[in-house]
Amino acid sequence: MSNRINSITIIVIILIITGSYFNLTSLYYLIPIIILYIIVNIMGSTSIGLNYYFHSYSNASTTKKDIAITFDDGPHPHITPKLIELLDSHNVKATFFCIGKNVRAHPNIVVDIIDKGHLVGNHSYRHSKFFDLLSSKNMQKEMVETNQILESITGKSPKLFRPPFGITNPMLRKAISRTNMVSVGWSLRLFDTVKDPKNVIAKLVTNTKPGDVVLFHDTNKNILEIVEEYLLWLKKNDYKIVSLTSLLNIEAYED
Ligand SMILES: [Zn+2]
Known part of the structure; x- marks a missing residue:
């Protein structure tokens, strides 16, 4: 559902902002977050039963x-x-x-x-x-x-x-x-x-x-x-x- 995508996107943005607040010198912490985000989206798009993008x-x-x-x-x-x-x-x-x-x-x-x-x-x-x-x-x-x-x-x-x-x-x-x-x-x-x-x-x-x-x-x-x-x-x-x-x-x- 679009609401779910929006909430995942918001969580990712919060994680990025929080990460940058505590660790301004390095951006490496972003890599696992981005990889996880990509994996979740791929799973959502290829598994119709998850109802990820729509029911x-x-x-x-x-x-x-x-x-x-x-x-x-x-x-x-x-x-x-x-x-x-x-x-x-x-x-x-x-x-x-x-x-x-x-x-x-x-x-x-x-x-x-x-x-x-x-x-x-x-x-x-x-x-x-x-x-x-x-x-x-x-x-x-x-x-x-x-x-x-x-x-x-x-x-x-x-x-x-x-x-x-x-x-x-x-x-x-x-x-x-x-x-x-x-x-x-x-x-x-x-x-x-x-x-x-x-x-x-x-x-x-x-x-x-x-x-x-x-x-x-x-x-x-x-x-x-x-x-x-x-x-x-x-x-x-x-x-x-x-x-x-x-x-x-x-x-x-x-x-
Ligand atoms: Zn077919």
Whole structure:
């Protein structure tokens, strides 16, 4: 939150002033303070669950065995349709955080996602590696562009935004507030795109807890195997997959 940043900045300034009062001859004491300040800011910007720059909905506080599952980076022309089929065969609803340019390339898949009762959210237009270096205006432009294309296909304008790579910063705080969107993080991710599927499944079943928002990618060629195993395990262990909006008590679309 901005209040927290302001208080950290004020504490750093007080430390600097106090230090200079007691030790005017040396400025070396500043080095650890500055390093600590940089580390805190890096951690705040790369750990979405810390809510450092702004609030993101990352899990629900509940003892009920309810969780929500989410898929980022699609729609993918081959994987997403198979995933929709798999989810449908288990009667499970998920949320797809789509990249605007992929939506433009594969609008029919987005129609199918909605038709099957899943939710759609915004995951930027280009998902550039440098998204977090954009100005707030350019971030806003990507968010608006993605919402416009999604609205033209589905008739609904998403309210949910998942920051690319989960990175947050003051520019994104401004863009989210100007677009009146809500930031959604996650509480469980297994780096499903880079790890061996068996490894991912083992970690999923060890770490799943009530109220989790689980992050997957529907661009991952192993996602069907992972999700199928996971759904069976959830069922066996009395977990229920609910919609992201009911888990977090938020709205998916503008009225
Ligand atoms: Zn992503």
